[in-house]
Amino acid sequence: MSPAFLYALVGVGLFTLGLYALIVHAHLLRKILAINVMASGVFLVLVALAARTQGAAPDPVPHAMVITGIVVAVSATALALALMLRVRAETGRAELAEEPLE
Amino acid sequence: MSDIHWPVIVILLPLAGGVACFLWPRRSVLLGLLTALGVVACVAGLGWQVVEQGAQRYAVGGWGAPLGIDLYADGLSLLMLTVTAVVGLGISVYSSGYFERARYGQDRARHFWPVWMFLWTALNALFLSADIFNLYVTLELLGLAAVVLVALAGGADAVSGAMRYLLVSLLGSLFYLLGVALLYHSFGSVDIAILAERVEPSPAVWAAMGLMIAGLLLKTALFPLHFWLPSAHASAPAPVSALLSALVVKASFYILLRLWLEIFPFANAALAQLLGLLGAAAVFWGGFQALRQTRLKMLIAYSTVAQLGYLFLAFPLASITGWTGALYMLLSHAAAKTAMFMAAGNTLYFGGHDRIADLDRAVQRMPLTMTAFALAGISIMGLPPSGGFIAKWLLLEAAIRSGQWWWGGVLILGGLLSAAWVFKVVGYAFTRSEAPHEARAVPATMEWTALLMAVLAILLGLFAPWLLALLEIGSPFNRENAG
Amino acid sequence: MNWDAALPLLVLASSLLPGLVIFFLTEERVATRTTLNLAGAVLKLMLVGVMIWGVFHGAHYETRLPLLPGLDLLLRADSLSMLFVVLSSILWLVTTVYAVGYLEGSPNRSRFFGFFSLCVTATVGVALAGNLITFVLFYELLTLATYPLIVHRGTDEARRAGRTYLVYTIAGGTLLLVGTVWLYTLSGTLEFTARGFLSGLDATHHWSLVVIFVLLVAGLGVKAALIPLHGWLPQAMVAPAPVSALLHAVAVVKAGAFGIVRVVYDVYGMQFSASLGVTLPLAIVAAATIIYGSMRALFQDDLKRRLAFSTVSQVAYIVLGIAIAGPIAAVGGLVHLVHQGVMKITLFFCAGNLAETLGIHKVSEMNGVGRRMPWTMTAFTVGVFGMIGVPPLAGFISKWYLGLGALDVGQGWVIFILAGSSLLNAAYFLPILYAAWFKAPAGTWPAERSFGRRETAWALLAPPLVTAFLTLALGLLASAPFGLLQWARFITRLEYAP
Structure with a gap:
């Protein structure tokens, strides 16, 4: 098992962990963090799998993708945090109600 | 007219319009309407080009497929662009009435126009993307813009709906992105045409297919993954509900369709039956x-x-x-x-x-x-x-x-x-x-x-x-x- | 686009465009609205006149617009379609005059007349449809255009009737659609052709074709009010009288019956239908409907309900004439398409007059009404005698040919149906006439309105007199050159001649 593959596995592990956290935690901040953990997992997979052949220089394209991905993730997180504050301001809780209307 | 780069213009025009609306909020209604008309005209131009010359491929900045970003317009993309343009024009005209004097007030009207133009940009870029990573980026842009528009209505329902929508949207995109990573690893490319040539079944491809389809189904709100849709669509301001239902959910369906037809032609009948059942x-x-x-x-x-x-x-x-x-x-x-x-x-x-x-x-x-x-x-x-x-x-x-x-x-x-x-x-x-x-x-x-x-x-x-x-x-x- | 291709479109447009304009008129613009209505109706009649002259002289009026890959929106004037077009455009003119008088001063008239025009457009479209998909298109449009007319009054009862109507017709339309698509996948074409386009199909498909036949006829049978699909029709009589006229005579039930004729003649072909063994069951359903409708009519006190059940019975004559599968009976069925329309519209006009002028809605309130409204009741009487089949009125011609045709192909049982039905007709109609002419009036009418020296408004009186006259004329002049019988024989010859 190459180290790159190990990294990729860790990435998948992070993704799963984040997914689990996203589902079980009600608090919005934890959900946002969970999403971020998932994103990091995906980025790790991308970077790790860039080393396609042992010893050769890694493929630069996935790195470029990860950079793009990080930019997207940062702006998404910023929006999510701002929304969370609004949710708390409107409902008094930083959680989502089970039944949205009525 | 045949050598005008319509695909690029179709993406840049609403982007420029959005920036202009943001910079001159007092003129945003006028700017928005003008941009909408412009986009319709440019889509017509692109349509003329595609009908006359067949499917168009355009390398942005002159960089070719493996490294640079390719835009691709065939009949299917053209159809989606046209729907977007026509519905978009309608929604723009409607919004000029809805947001101007409504209880929304100047503040929210000011926010609507630039975000709507950005959303339009994302849609056009999505329908013209020729590679699966670019599709991811446009999908995210689309999701973020849509969430902001939902939240525009204000109030507990809308903000909660927007929050749920954002989480779902991000989750779907991450599933999709993980699939992209696996496909790139297997075949060394994200270009749809190249993938279509190289792709062959393997465990990694099956995993990628599962992840990407799951992510897209979540975004397309296919039963039973539809739970987020009614609250988000119903609590948004009316023109926003219209564009979410008419266009935004269709964008992820479009990606799903492209992948299904071009990259996963070997997907088995059982999966197709499952999708039909859902x-x-x-x-x-x-x-x-x-x-x-x-x-x-x-x-x-x-x-x-x-x-x-x-x-x-x-x-x-x-x-x-x-x-x-x-x-x-x-x-x-x-x-x-x-x-x-x-x-x-x-x-x-x-x-x-x-x-x-x-x-x-x-x-x-x-x-x-x-x-x-x-x-x-x-x-x-x-x-x-x-x-x-x-x-x-x-x-x-x-x-x-x-x-x-x-x-x-x-x-x-x-x-x-x-x-x-x-x-x-x-x-x-x-x-x-x-x-x-x-x-x-x-x-x-x-x-x-x-x-x-x-x-x-x-x-x-x-x-x-x-x-x-x-x-x-x-x-x-x-x-x-x-x- | 040349004249031959434009004419069918013009016939449609002559009611569609006025209808669309009328929607946008304000309530007060009575004169504009009435002018538009009448101008449209007269123009349509003139165009239809040109068309019938042309068809007689061998012209082919055909409009073809692409609708789907391999399928066209096809409008075509052939001898069968002309029969229905002429009927509906004449009766539309008469009904328009009547409706203008009937609805004077009531609310939402622009809406009413807008949908009224759409309704006739759809009917003419049904008549001119040259293939099954075009037929389906206009048939469904007819459903949509009549619903607002049925619920026009907005009362709870009207809305209930509207809901029932929709449940029946939308379910029926769905069956029709499924049958049509299925047929298309088997045959690859849907274009109406004399003697059908299916007999060449592989024998392995025959069971599918039988099922499709059932689907199509069930879908059409809803509007034609064949039992057990007739439930909506008696309820729909809550609608204003001109709408009842439209439902029972001009448009809706006729579209269903006409569709059945089309399916049997021009989709399956008479011979092929008979060889599939579907005509006898159809004849039995029609016969059962005739008897059942008459029996139910016997026990209705509400005048319009009685008339409605009578329609259930009478429209089935058309289907019976087709299903007997012989050329002479077919003539009887086809002429009844016209005869039933003219006679039934007379009766509904008269019923409307009684309701509008005297507030009479029930048979039991009609004692002595002949003295108060002699002209209306004269028209009513002509209609009733026509329905019973008294010579020389129109209804007699239909029954005569039906009976003769049944004997011709050895289906003697039909004679008993016809005789029984005529007896029942007499049983539920003659007491009305007796009460109206010979019983003494009760003193005061339920809700009387005065129209000066006339018995009622001229716009209400003229239409039933015209149609009563037509009932007489159609009977007397049946065999005249260019008369209805000749036309019907011409149609059946296409289907039966060797």
Whole structure:
């Protein structure tokens, strides 16, 4: 098992962990963090799998993708945090109600 | 004119318009409308180019496929761009009335225009993307812009709906991105055309397919992953609900369709049947829930869940007739649902509520709005003459031809369910009721755009051959997988 | 587009465009609205006149617009379509005059007349449809255009009737659609052709074709009110009288019956239908409907309900004439398409006059009404005698040919049906006439309105007199050159001649 593959596995592990956290935690901040953990997992997979052949220089394209991905993730997180504050301001809780209307 | 880079312009124009709206908020309505007109003209230019010269591939900045970003326009993308342009223009005109004097005030109107233009940019870029990573980026841009627009309505419902929508959207995108990583690792490219040549089944590809399809289904709100849609779509401001239902959910369906046809042609029949089954469940569940709703906008939102189900019936049918039927459904639903949400927005604007049981007082004063709703309903029910009828005919024909008549049964029962709720609402136009209480005049632009969008949904029933001919250009349906 | 291709479109447009304009007129613009209505109706009649002259001289009026890959929106004037077009455009003119008088001063008239025009447009479209998909298109449009007319009054009862109507017709339309698409996947064409386009199909498809036949006829039978699909029709009589006229005579039930004729003649072909063994069951359903409708009519006190059940019975004559599968009976069925329309519209006009002028809605309130409204009741009497089949009125011609045709192909049982039905007709109609002419009036009428020296408004009186006269003329002039019988024989010859 190459180290790159190990990294990729860790990435998948992070993704799963984040997914689990996203589902079980009600608090919005934890959900946002969970999403971020998932994103990091995906980025790790991308970077790790860039080393396609042992010893050769890694493929630069996935790195470029990860950079793009990080930019997207940062702006998404910023929006999510701002929304969370609004949710708390409107409902008094930083959680989502089970039944949205009525 | 043939050497103008229309694909780039079609993306840059709404982007520039959005920036301009952001910089000069006082002029945002005018700037937005001008941009909308410009985009329609540019899409027409691109359409002319594609019809004349066939499918277009354009390398941004002169960098070729493996490294740079390619844009690609064939009949399918052109069709999606055209729907977006026409519906987008309608929504822009409607919004100029809705946001100007409504309870929204200057502040929110100021936010609407730039975000809407950014959303339009994302849509156009998405339909023109030729690689799966670029699709991810545009999908994220689209999601973020859509969430902001939902939150624009303010209030607990809208903000909670937006938050749920954001989480779902991000989750779906991450699933998709993980799939992209696996595909890139396996074949060393993200370009759809290159992948289509190189792809062959392997465990990694199966995993990628599963992840990407799951992510996209979540974003397309296919039953049972639709839970986020009704609250988000119903709590948003009316023009936003319209564009979410008409365009945004269709974008992820478009990606799914591209992947299914071009990259995963070996996807097995069982998966196709599963998608069909989920589609059927969506048709019934959405229709049934729509019938139970007491609020008009919730009703329309649930009907979107049902209508999205129809699109997935094409997967098990796997024939050109089936695919074109599904796409025609997409098209006519876009026009009809826009009209419906606009009509709902008008009644809400007029009477301050959208309780179905008290509709009679409002709708009798707004015959144009009611007509818009009824005409759109005809298309949603799939009665002739309307785009919905053409779509239903094609899907039904595909179902019977492939010997899988039960999918036809789903179509028929779904149509009856929608007839039930459409007439439940339309019936109020004919009840006798006392004079309405405090009411506010609805701007004529809002009533007329609703009506025009509905008329468009009807006219789609009479101009099918031309639109279907567009799909033939560089058609992805002629491969062996399409049967 | 040349004249031959434009004419069918013009015939449609002559009611569609006025209808669309009328929707946008304000309530007060009575003169504009009435002018538009009448101008449209007269123009349509003139265009139809040109058309019938042309068809007689061998012209082919055909409009073809692409609708779907391989399928066209096809409008075509052939001898069968002319029969229905002429009927509906004449009766539309008469009904328009009547409706203008009937609805004077009531609310939402622009809406009413808008849908009224759409309704006739759809009917003419049904008549001119040259293939099954075009037929389906206009057939469904007819459903949508009549619903607002049925619920026009907006009362709870009207809305209930509207809902029932929709449940029946939308379900029926769905069956029709499924049958049509299925047929298309088997045959690859849907274009109406004399003697059908299916007999060449592989024998393995025959069971599918039987099922499709059932689907199509069930879908059409809803509007034609064949039992057990007739439930909507008696309820729909809550609608204003002109709408009842439209439902029972001009448009809706006729579209269903006409569709059955089309399916049997021009989709399956008479011979092929008979060889599939579907005509005898159809004849039995029609016969059962005739008897059942008459029996139910016998026990209705509400005048319009009685008339409605009578329609259930009478429209089935048309279907019976086709299903007997012989050339002479077919002539009887086809002429009854016209005769039933003219006679039934007379009766509904008269019923409307009684309701509008005197507030009479029930048979039991009609004692002595002949003295108060002699002209109306004269028209009514002509209609009734026509329905019973008294010579020389129109209804007699229909029954004569039906009976003769049945004997001709050895279906003697039909004679008993016809005789029984005529007896029942007499049983539920003659007591009305007796009460109206010979019983003494009760003193005061339920809700009387005065129209000066006339018994009622001229716009209400003229239409039933015209149609009563037509009932007489159609009977007397049946065999005249260019008369109805000649036309019907011409149609059946296409189907039966060797």
